[in-house]
Amino acid sequence: MGYYPTHLTHLHGLPVHVFPVVEEEGHTPLPAPESVAWKLTTEGEFPFESLWRRFLDQVPTDQVTALVLGAWWDEWDEHGIDPVLELLTAEAPRFPRLRSVFLGDVVSEESEISWIKQGEVSRVLRAWPGLRELGVRGADGLVIEPLRHEGLHTLRIESGGLPPDPVRALAACEFKALRHLDLWLGTAWYGGDCTPEDIAPLLTTPAGCPELRHLGLCNSDIQDDIAAALAGAPVVAGLESLDLSMGALSDDGGAALLAGRPLTHLRSLDLRHHFMGDELVERFRETLEPHGVSLALTPARRRSHLRDRPEARYVAVGE
Template sequence: MSDRMRMGYYPSHLTSFRSLPVHTFVPAGDARPAPRPAADSAAWRLAADWDTPFERVWRGFLDEVRTEDVVAVVVGPWWTEWDEDGIDPVLELLAAEAHRFPRLRALFLADVESEESEISWIKQGTVTRVLRAWPELEELGIRGADDLVVEPLRHDALRTLRIESGGLAPDPVRALGGCEFPALRRLELWLGTTWYGGDCEVADVESLLAALGRCPDLRHLGLQNSDIQDGIAAAVSAAPVVAGLRSLDLSMGALGDEGGAALLSGQPLTHLSSLSLRHHFMTGELVGRLRESLEPHGTDLDLTPATRRSRGVEGRYVAVGE
C-alpha cells in the first residue's frame, strides 16, 4: 500500500492507511469510545467482535460519522464467531451505500491478524464489485485469496492494488491481465504456495506482465511470496514493462541461484532505485554478483537471506503460507 505495513512477514493490523492513522469505529452505546477524529482525518476501521455483528457496526457508522467526508475505510473481521459466507455480504452492504461516500479513495478488505484468522483461511469474494461502486477509488488492498473473484473491467482511477495471500489461484491473476487500469502506479501480488492454492504457473505471470504494458504509469511492481520465484524472476528479466519501473520487489519467495542469474543476464536493471530480493536462497556468489552489478548505479538492494531449513530445492519455502 502507499503506507507499507510494519509487519515483518506476519500480517498485522494496519496502523496507517493512505497516510492516515487507522481509527477503529465503536458504535455509540457499545462501549465508551475514544474521542472520534474528524471524518476526513482517519482511515476508519470497521470490525465485528464477539458481541457486535458487522451490520450493527456498519449502521452505526452510517448514522454517527459524516460519511460524505470519509476518504479511507479499513474492513476488519466481519464475523462474530466464524466466517461461513466470506466477504461478499459485506461488499453488498458497502456497495449499496456507495453514494454516501463521494470522497472515498482508499479501501482495505480484511485487516485481519493470524489470531483472528490465518491468511489462507480468509474468505474473500467478488472484490471488483467495489471498483464498480467507486469509480474514483485510487487504492485497494486485499488480504486473503480463498474464493477471490476478479472480474475483468476498466477502472480509470485505481493507482494502487495490493493482494496479500498465502496462495493466489490462477483465475484472479488471469483476470487481472484482462483488466484495464490506465492510472495504475503500484501493483503487489503475494502469489503464495501450492499448499494453499497458489497454483499459478510462469505462463500466467508472463501474460500478466504483458498486460501491464497497458499501464504506462506503473512505477512499482511486486511479485512476491511464490514457490515459483525463479520462474518469475526469469519472466521479469525479459518483460518490457520493467523498463518503466522505479522499484521491483521479488521478495518472500523461493528464489535461488537460477532466478538470480536470470536477473543478471536479462534486461538491465540499473535504472531501478530499489530492488528487494529479501528472503532468498541464493548463494553468496550470486549475491555478490548482484551487488557488483547494481550497487554502483545507486540501486538500493535488499538481499537479506532466508534461514535455510535444509540443503537443496526442497529446503526452500515462502515467507507466508498458512
C-alpha cells in the same frame, strides 16, 4: 525478520482508527471523519450489519476518505466477504470522497491468511470510480472481473496462495492510472497454483497499465520461474522498483534475472527472503549498487537439516 501481516496502522496517509465495536456511555468523541482511516471490525463477536448501521448513523460519511475492513464475522465466516461488500457498495453514494479501501485487515490470531474468505472485490472498484487504493488480504474465493478503472493508483493483494483466475483477470483489466501493483502469489499448498503462463500477460508492455512504476510478484514458490520470465519482460523497462521478495528464489532465478534486461535504471530491487548463495548476492551488489540501485538482500533462514535441497526453500507467508 518477520513478514507475516500485522494490523494496519496507516492507510492513505492517515492513521487507522477503530470504530467502537459497541457503543459505550461516556465514550471518547469520535475524530473528524476526514482525519483518519476508519476501521470496522466485529472482533469476531458481533453482527457486522449492526456495526455498519451505527457507523452510518454516527459518522459523516460524506467526508470519509479511507475505510479499513477487519474481521466481519461474528462466530465463524460461513459466507465470506460478499454479504459485507453488498452492504458497503449499496451505500456508495454516501461516500463521495472515498479514495482508499482495505479488505481483510486480519491477523493470524483472528484467522490465518489462507483461511480469509474473500469474494468479488471488483464490485468495490465499480462502486467507486474515484478510488485510488485497494488492498486485499486473503484469496480464498477471491473473484476479480476484467474491468476498466480510470482512477486506481495502487492495488495490493496479500495471500498465502493466489489462484490463477484472479491473476489472469488482472492482466485483462485496464487500469490507466495504476502505478503500484503488489501480488503475493503464495504456494500451491494453499491454493497458489499459478504457473509462469498465468503470470506472463502481466509482464508484457502494459497497455492496460501504462503508468506502472512498481511491480511486486512476491511470496511465491515459483520465484525462480518468475525471475526468469522477468529477465526478458518488456514491463521491466518502465519500472522504478521491483519486488521479488518473500519467495523461494535460488541461484537459478537470481542468475537469470541478472543475465536479462538491464536493471540499472531501477531505484530499488527487493529480494529479501532469498535462497541465493553469497557469490551471487555479491554479483547483484557489484552490478547494481554503482548505479544507485537500492538493494534489499536479507536471506531467508535456512532449514539446516535439509541443507541445499529444493525442499529447503519456502515462502515467507503460507498458511
